Amino acid sequence: MARVRIRGIYATALTKMLMDKGHSIVQPSEKIASRFNIGIDNSPSDVTVKDKDDGDGVVVIGFPSEAREIYNDIVSAIPYTFRSISQVELHSVYLARVEKNTENTCIVDTGDFKTELTPCREKPGDKVIVGVAKTALYPWEKISVTRSFRLLGKLVALIHGMQKVTFSEHIRDQGLKARLTALAVSRLMGSNLGVHFRSSARFAEPSEILGEIEFLLNEYKRVVSKASEADAPLKLYRGELVGVIGFTSLSKNILDDIRGTVTPTIRGHHSLRSMGLGDMVEAMEHCIVNGCSGDSVSRCIWEYVLARLAEGGVIHIRHVKPTGEALDLTPGRIHRIERSVERVRVIIKRVISGSGLYDGIGVEKKPGDLDYMVVEPGKPYIVHNYYRDTTWLGSYINVNTPPELSVNIVKYHDLLVDVAVAPGREPIVLDKDELEKTFSAGLIDPRLYEYALKTLEEIARDPTRYLYNP
Template identity: 50%
Template structure:
């Protein structure tokens, strides 16, 4: 049985398309490269689900609720070591709500499934009925969801817009002649309706007759919606919108994607990590050599040696800390103090010098200008160790449990697994935030695989904290030999 139609875009497109294909999904609107690699024909049908790159090291899944949820769950199961979140509301869903409160020109509206805020009340009063749309995702658990008068009726090729009589186009529709033809269709069907229209990206591939037919169908649905709003009890959901979810790709998940991609095209180890870090040209060069007969192992080894050499020659590193709770945070940059290969793995110590006052997280120790952090990062390790010093004296260590760092010239990034271990002079190790990670697992933000992994690593640290702590500022190189 063929499942939903999925469109995949971005740097993970080959791996994700292959993953969907082998689970029975139909890949639509593929690029020429993807179609060739997967040996599939060109199918420009509109998708049920779109999967594409997003900010904060994530992929976004959006589409028709049932189909998009299924695709989202498949990716979560297959990639295993991921964080994820879903919008509390369907984007572009339409509700009949009741005004609950009016304050400072805004309305608090009860729509049944949740409560929202309409910023411009336009003379509404308490208990008035109003049709509203949900214009964007809402990731928070609580709070008031943003609402709009300008609700949309979604189709595959177009969306009709109530309250905004204009013509708009997807950013992917750029051809001027095509825009003119589509505009003419919209004007012929919507003139006098006081409705606007936005042409979705799939309109590029549609026959004019199909677009005309869809606009007529959506007009009929719009009229039914407006009639239903007169008779149904408030509050009520009048029209379904789109599911939207984000899956945060850890370095472990990217290795799973490497394996998926390798089954259809030459792929060196660390492909998706390096691609995400901006090394597309280098990857294209070496993987093209494999396509011309060179050994994958040989070119992969050569690329790795080049990356390692560049890391050893780099002085300043950005440090990106990805948290499932707080998002991405860029830490005070570090300067390479020590580089060493230990059993073939790159190990570095970055020195960070603080310029402002504060308090060290977890330690409860005052932070002063001039304090230093020796940040120990080992390739392949599930730990990043912060070791704080003042005038060469050890203040304590904050041992962060995380996915293996992604390391490249000038940049280090990792996904925080929430759990940490604190070690202070003269005191035993203290495990932090395991309860918070447990809550994230219960809420299905953190996968079971990540929870088990983080708990196991934290327990190892607590049993042998000296293996992860660096107490001697002046002999810090010895810390890299610790296991």
């Protein structure tokens, strides 16, 4: 079992799920400690789980075996995710062999991967120690290495090639920084090594820090000695495993349910918080704590979102791909909102400004064309209906997770397959091979893959019933 530090908007749900798996929660926030009635354990973590920069999922980072266990536990318990895990550990250290040198840039072979090293004056066949400064999470990303490398401990990292003291962003107290610096200098003076104090160092005793520095110094000597004697390529020291898990609207619904077993939680809690409405969510859940009906409060928030959308401001559209990219499409404005007992349809009017061809429709784009984009909350598609004046050019049915709506944004996770419908032509299924390839690469949860295929099958039966005529 691993010791896990969890931060961010998914902390309550993930704490519940990981505690049920038997893991220990360390360095909990006061709110988490109170909710779960656990003591404050400030021992170093093996793994950190924190929000992605866009708030749309989490990053799992830590010592390889423990981080992989936590990553696997999350993706097995929370289905319908986009996910990726590094095949090469961040900050791992390799003895690489130079394959080619061109104008101060070498191609080096580490045994696990090949990449560029700059600057480089070594000749082909020479060996060089490199550290992984940036790992790759997606097929289109490159691994970056440098001559500077670090050996990671739980409290500190020793750094070859940088003779200075640095601190985690979580260590802010100037007095503590001064004391930690004095400790490092007392042991590393003359070693030509730098040191980085990790966030857990702020809770550690001086003797613990000095003990880890001593251990890492011995590891450094071992690594350098081994590199001088061994043949390249060879991995010299482990780094940290990095995993990214993207939570779709379907995943967030499950996280809402898990959180709801711990504390009052409105429907859409994690979706709304991921889109910047955390204060409003907190206020509404405070109402539930004080006796209001959870269903009533959830309906109230939904009505508020629709009312704000109906005001007609600019609506931003975020299209999230399983390859890690997030595209901001040309924004639009609300054309109309249609409501019935069975459904809600939000129609967004977008003015086309680009050029090229409408994919699968075969018609040239012209500035001033209109896209009537139909968004149905809870439905696994978005429909783009293209018009030039009053002439219908064709429609494009995008298969995706049910869209998430806030007061000025529509966000959805693209499932890659689409159906194109054009006048006088049979409907065309597009990019099914992209879905297959992405699933084979492990970037899409198996349940989400099946969900995409089922949705595509349903749409393909009669695509015309999804179209919109303004």
